[in-house]
Amino acid sequence: MRDPARGEAPLVSIRDAHKRFGDVEVLKGVSLEVAKGEAICIIGPSGSGKSTLLRCINALVPLDAGTITVSGIEVTDPKLDKIVLRRRVGMVFQQYNLFPHRTALQNVMMAPVHVLRQDRREVEQRARELLRKVRLEGKEGAYPGELSGGQQQRVAIARSLCMQPEVMLFDEVTAALDPETVKEVLVTIRELAEEGMTCLLVTHEMGFAREVADHVYFTDRGVIVEHAPPAELFSAPRDPRTREFLGRIL
Amino acid sequence: MRPRPLPSGTDLPVLLPAADRLARRAAEERRLALPRVTLDARWGAAILVTVLLSAAAAQAQSAPGQESVLATIWKWTPLVGQGFLLNIAISVVAMTCGTLLGVLLGLAQISLLAPVRAGSWFLTQFFRNAPWLVLLFYCIFMLPYRVTIAGEVIEIPNWLRATLGLTLPVMANVSEIVRGAVQSLAKGQWEAAESLAFSRGQTLRMVILPQCLKRMLPPWMNLYAILIMSTPLASIVGVEEAMTLARGALNAERRGDLLIPVYGLLLLAFFVYCYPIARATRWLERRAQVRI
């Protein structure tokens, strides 16, 4: 496990985040910090606000109260330029959300070419490399509909990476996959984490969290119940809610 | 293998977006109150038989020495045919303008600005629910007969004003088609594009609308079929289209027994023109369903 550089300002910092949807208070004061190069996992029962928390980080969902900073950008600033923020934050969804009318290669190339306005040839080279990296060489011309779930999810990862983000958010990216294809996606993410990409992962794959995470956060009903390095959290959970959840899922 | 969480333990809303989308689409189709034009080849055959039988009956009853039914119909065909070309021209112009305006109005309906959304919604609902004939009358009688642009006096012919009258409902229906197609697209497409730092305009242009095109095509073609079949409405306000000219021909011949074959032929012309469109629409619809 890597030792995140101590003393440096955290790359992602969430302080006392509050969010409610109508009557439901989804985040009730969540705080966490992620150092550059660190991989953290967020676990917890369904509906505990994990997805909402990730969506707040790239401003897909506005926060009600509290602050979030990503690489020095104040996400909660009302004058925030969302485009600037989202160039630095990649996000991968449970449903892949590839653009079905574009090939795998085009999916990966679109944002760097049109948003970053980078040279098309340069982007294409990088996109092909990334597809090779996620083991999809030869699938460049395939449309999402022609790919398996695991393959689509790896295209989605390559698509995010091609923007060269500083942080990657993964929201239960294996939850919709067949058991056989889960592994190929997890391998890709692990490699990424090992290369030093800062990752925030929401996952139900406890074995994976144990292997990959530098730190694990357990959330329940909008609060972080406890957090610790994985060895500690998984073998000696302190809170009864954590114990109950782990007992149910493991 | 690692134990996987039970579906109840995780949020696996895998099916929710799909179910959601289907429900929305069903509701959408209920709301798109336009009838679906489904033309059956057998109806075409029935019309043809009716025309032939009624023409034969008219021939049998005609006085000796009178011009044959066939010759009479043949004599008028070029004129009525020209009228039919005007029907086509009206429909093409109304469809083109209505589509251009309708796309703008539809995009305004999904604007982030509430007043724009409300205004365009109102316009859409107003013109979609007004009877076509009323809109036609308004345009025929309220619009000026001529306009002066930069000192040039330009006459606005009757048929052009009628075309504008038909453009309005087309615009409103296209607006609804656009709005419906955009909103039927899974929300994940927006989120993915947004998280890749696309602006709203880029998201619409590169992600949303290209996917909507396929969905919009069948209802758009259906709308066209309805439009061409509504063009004879223009005869009520005196536009010299096929219907008006056919009536004129019948009046000139003073032969009541030609009523059925002549109008039957006109019906056949509309059928022959619309049939391929209706078939193509059905085919596209079915193909879209298989894809889902």
Ligand SMILES: Nc1ncnc2c1ncn2[C@@H]1O[C@H](COP(=O)(O)OP(=O)(O)O)[C@@H](O)[C@H]1O
């Ligand atoms: N856009 C939204 N509008 C209303 N309620 C929402 C919205 N997004 C999430 N919620 C609600 O917030 C709660 C937390 O959701 P979520 O963050 O998806 O939890 P998790 O990812 O941990 O399962 C759920 O009860 C969900 O129904």
Ligand SMILES: [Mg+2]
């Ligand atoms: Mg979730």
